[in-house]
Amino acid sequence: MAFLVAGTLQVASQIADARESLGRKGKYSMRGPRVALTLSSPEVSASIVAVLEGVFRTLGFESCQRREASVQGFLGELAAFREQLDALGGPVGCALVALVAPSGQLKQPQQLVRELSRCGALWGRPKVFLLLSSAPGAAPEPGAFLTGLSELCGRFPHWSLLQLLTEVFCRTAEESEATYCPVLRSSLRGALCLGDAEPWGPEPEPSPTARYDLSGTRAALLLSVIHGRPGARHDVEALGTLCQALSFKTTLRTDPTAQAFQEELAQFRECLDAHRAPVSCALVALMAHGGPQGQLLGADGREVRPEALVQELSRCRALCGCPKIFLLQACRGGHRDAGVGPAGLPWFRRWLRASPTTPSHADVLQIYADAQGSSPFPTAGSSDQADILTVYAAAEGCVAYRDETGSDFIQTLVEVFRADPGREVLELLTEVNRRVCQLEVLGPDCPERRKACLEIRSSLRRRLCLQA
Template structure:
């Protein structure tokens, strides 16, 4: 653990000393560059000490089945789990992923599977979902801004509360905002996954700070599509209760 993470203990950081597990569910067929993303993620998991499982080219139902197996295996483990990453990569629209069979599955069905209610092994533990998929067909050309602009309840004791809300300790990170497409290069992989891997493997800090850097890099970049400038940024939704340090 880094000195920064040690200093944060008093502020309330998640204990990351136990098992770290990662599951990547991806459609690589007809999604050029996806294998590049998988290789980059495998490197990131190795650097961060995660045990990784990858499943490719699943039917829509397969996303559910593989995540269910991942959850059930965790619940049966004798040793505790500190954290899990679930990366979902496929064609999609807002709130859905498309399987290799052309059928779709609701993202919320997958997210719900690992809540504090439905996954005992991860109760009170950080659960990170990373979604590389389009959320619509809109394209952002960007907006001009002035140069200077670019750039709870208090517990009465230290005892752990007897209950947690169902939906705490979850982090959803989307490649783009609602209604917009996500960009993927046919050789270099997706802009989103490649940026996350670079930041997570080369920088230190808690995960929300790292994701702020991911957002900054993506927002500053200028993407070209068909000779036209495009802009894109990820979206982060967090119910984390503590600081999450990966290094």
């Protein structure tokens, strides 16, 4: 009996600690040590590593390690780092890993991300990856991204990391003469403030010029396969109502074929280019079944790549420098995530009234940038990929859940955006992800409870607020 009581209290303590990791007001509390690791290939200049170490110190990281290795050795070094953290015997507040290598050599960074996500000491805690490319033979001095990040971290310690990165992205694009823009991928469930300042204090308001001007026309295109997707009509109705409330002129097309997906995007782009008044924002929702490699399936069962649809709208002249939002409600594979966390008996869950698990893909922020401003990182964006916000209903390779009442993603998004439409969009989407991550799904073809997690990709260069 004493063993069972002790086990119950241990699980309760772990769950309480995971809850506290998000702190008050949806912010990570950062309790526990902050650890940083720089993995760099031998070709990387010492000046770049020095700037990184300065950024780490500014952000309050007590432990900053550096290991030099070939790119092929990064995985082994990261596994050793994970084992080191687990050996600490307690939770870690935050981990920041900088991966610096010549352009094109970091071809499968997700393996590295998954390795650190297995760390028990980081369960429910933020894991930040800074993936920096360096061009062989380029000047050894850091470029606009690193210098801007170093400066802003010191000037605005109250700002969340996503807010800081948006400002850095803006400066990077300006200094590179709009030829390159970094990209971030986030599954964070709360605001992440890394500065030494008290994270619960008020955040300083950014200057008005740091926001997108949304005074022009707003246009939305909703493409949804209804047939064979129970609840899809509820998503269309809810999203249509939200778009109307946010002053978007909305076009709806249901049951498009794969070819029609492409044709509708092309026609949407042409209409915006022909619009006489200025256009300030576009929103495209793509809702369909998904293929095993993240494809969208049209009503005819044929495939279309969502990247091709994003690229189509990127060519829109009327939207140059304006935000382009893509919402993708579709499966990205067949994996069903059981989540990670302390193992407990089913009755523990009912007694504690909380799920003891979080999605295994949650709490990760990846930043893809160029260390020297000379050539874009392979998965970062060129200038025509700037100002794009893409939100996936599921992590890469995972199932997106939906039932007769609609999808978890769309229904939660509409609820959050309607409650506080004037809030910055990245902050709203982080809250959407937090709520989706709390849900447990018990589907008709899945007897065990499963978790879901959003993926937010952004190359936005200003704060985006859909309502003044």
